[in-house]
Amino acid sequence: MPTHAGMPIPFESEQQYMATLHGSHRLLMKGSVEAVLARCSRQLSAAGQPEPLDGSSITAAVAAMAKRGQRVLAFAIGSTDSNQHQLHPRLLEEGLDFLGLQGMLDPPRPEAIEAVAACQAAGITVKMITGDHLETARSIALQLGLGQGETVRAIDGRSLAALADDALVDCARHHDVFARVAPAQKLSLVKALQADGAVVAMTGDGVNDAPALKQADIGIAMGQGGTEVAREAADMLLTDDNFASIEAAVEEGRAVYLNLRKALAFVLPVNGSASMTILLGAVFGLELPVTALQVLWLNMVCSLSLSVPLAFEPRPPGLMQQPPRPPAQPCVGAL
Numbered sequence: 001m002p003t004h005a006g007m008p009i010p011f012e013s014e015q016q017y018m019a020t021l022h023g024s025h026r027l028l029m030k031g032s033v034e035a036v037l038a039r040c041s042r043q044l045s046a047a048g049q050p051e052p053l054d055g056s057s058i059t060a061a062v063a064a065m066a067k068r069g070q071r072v073l074a075f076a077i078g079s080t081d082s083n084q085h086q087l088h089p090r091l092l093e094e095g096l097d098f099l100g101l102q103g104m105l106d107p108p109r110p111e112a113i114e115a116v117a118a119c120q121a122a123g124i125t126v127k128m129i130t131g132d133h134l135e136t137a138r139s140i141a142l143q144l145g146l147g148q149g150e151t152v153r154a155i156d157g158r159s160l161a162a163l164a165d166d167a168l169v170d171c172a173r174h175h176d177v178f179a180r181v182a183p184a185q186k187l188s189l190v191k192a193l194q195a196d197g198a199v200v201a202m203t204g205d206g207v208n209d210a211p212a213l214k215q216a217d218i219g220i221a222m223g224q225g226g227t228e229v230a231r232e233a234a235d236m237l238l239t240d241d242n243f244a245s246i247e248a249a250v251e252e253g254r255a256v257y258l259n260l261r262k263a264l265a266f267v268l269p270v271n272g273s274a275s276m277t278i279l280l281g282a283v284f285g286l287e288l289p290v291t292a293l294q295v296l297w298l299n300m301v302c303s304l305s306l307s308v309p310l311a312f313e314p315r316p317p318g319l320m321q322q323p324p325r326p327p328a329q330p331c332v333g334a335l
Contacts, residue, residue, distance in 0.1 A: 009087055013131055013183050013208050021087040027078040029092060032180070033062045033133070036074035036098070043098035044077070050097060061101060066135030069143065070103035108144050115247035116144050122250065123323040125198075129178045129186055137179040146176045156180045160188075168192045183208035190215045199327055201246070203238070204230055220246065247320075254322075255315040257331075262310040264332060270303050 011018040017031025029036060037058065042050045058074075065072050078096040116126050126146060130137050134156045141152045154177035161182075163171055172192040178185070186204075190212050193200045202209075202216035205226040210233035213219030221234035224241045231237060238245055274295055281288045290298075 009089060009092075013206070015089075016131070016180075017092075019087060019092055025079050025081075027080065027087075027091060027096070029076045029078070029096060030073050032131075033058070033072060033074045033101070034180070036076050036096075039092055039094055040076050040096045040098040041094060053098060058098065058101070062133065063135055065101065065103040066133045067139055068103075068105075069107065069136060069139035070105055071132055071136055073102045073104070075099040075102065108140060109242070109244070111242065111244040113144055115244040116146065118247050118320050119250070120145070122320045124250065127172075127176055127178070129181050129189065131181065132179055134177075134179040137177045141177045152176050154179060157182050157185055160185050165192075169196050172196065183211070186212040187215055199324075203243075203246075204234075205241075206230060209233075251315070251320050254319050258316070258319070259311045259313050261331060262313065263307045266307050266310060267303055268332075271299065274298055 008020040009015075009018055011031065015031075016035040017029055019027060019029040021027060029039070037053075037055060040053055043053045043058075045051050062072050062074075076096040076098050078092065080091055119126050126144075128137060128141055128144070128146060130140075132140075134154055138152050138154045141147060141154065146152055153175045155171060155175050157178075157180040160168070160171070160178065168188060169192045172189050173196050178189060181189075183206075186202075186209065190200050190202055194215075194217070199218075200216045201218040201220060202212050203220045203222070204210070204213050205222035207227050207229045209221075210229050213221060213230060213233040213235075218236060219234035220236045220238055221230040222241045223231070223237040223239040226234075226237075226241075274290065277289055278295070280286075
């Protein structure tokens, strides 16, 4: 993307790196290992001397760090012979010197682990879509309890790009983790899950997440760290940016739905019987057995006062152990 003089190239999911220009000659880059290594031709030793690039050793070090659940960043440095007043991506295509790696631990919150377990018990399948390294994503997924036991089915963006539409649907159904995913692939995954008959809730915070949030049945944007574009595209805002709040909202929604059914089960027969009494009296030309004032009293006082407690009943035990109801199931028909 075009940049102004002295301004860096910001990080974007498509390019997976950011870069800065220092003075008019020195270039610095950080980003995913794949993006940085592809632009390096040498590496610097501990003494700062250039030496041949040892890609296999770097890849092995990245894999070891990722298996420990670390998010890995790669760093590189470069220079340009001519004076530059503006940083262009073409200056970063090749010829950089690899500097090193940085690993960061960002373990999942304990409440998020509990929320994932509660969602799974409730018949909700949780999938992780991330830009992290495949092994990092797999390690975090194991900590979250995704997959079956110690088995987490994970796939990266390159493998996803090679799949046909039918294979993508099958892949979206059976895989738990999607790593190094491009923004367009997030949208494709949402569509694939919907084509498989799933009701999809999607969380996101960036501008690039907006199409997937818009496509999802329930788009959930981060209220604290999310961008304005993501908030506009979403159906809901997660004000505390905590996955556990989603699980709590599902439980509350199930309790409200159950209490609504109880209230309807009481109100409909009572009001239906009063309506049928008046209707039959009018059809057969009989004197109305109840007056309009009595019907009003029955609806406004008796029915309302008796149905309100039903609407505020506490949640029954085992509510989050029940499977989700079919979306097409009518509320009244389920009574």
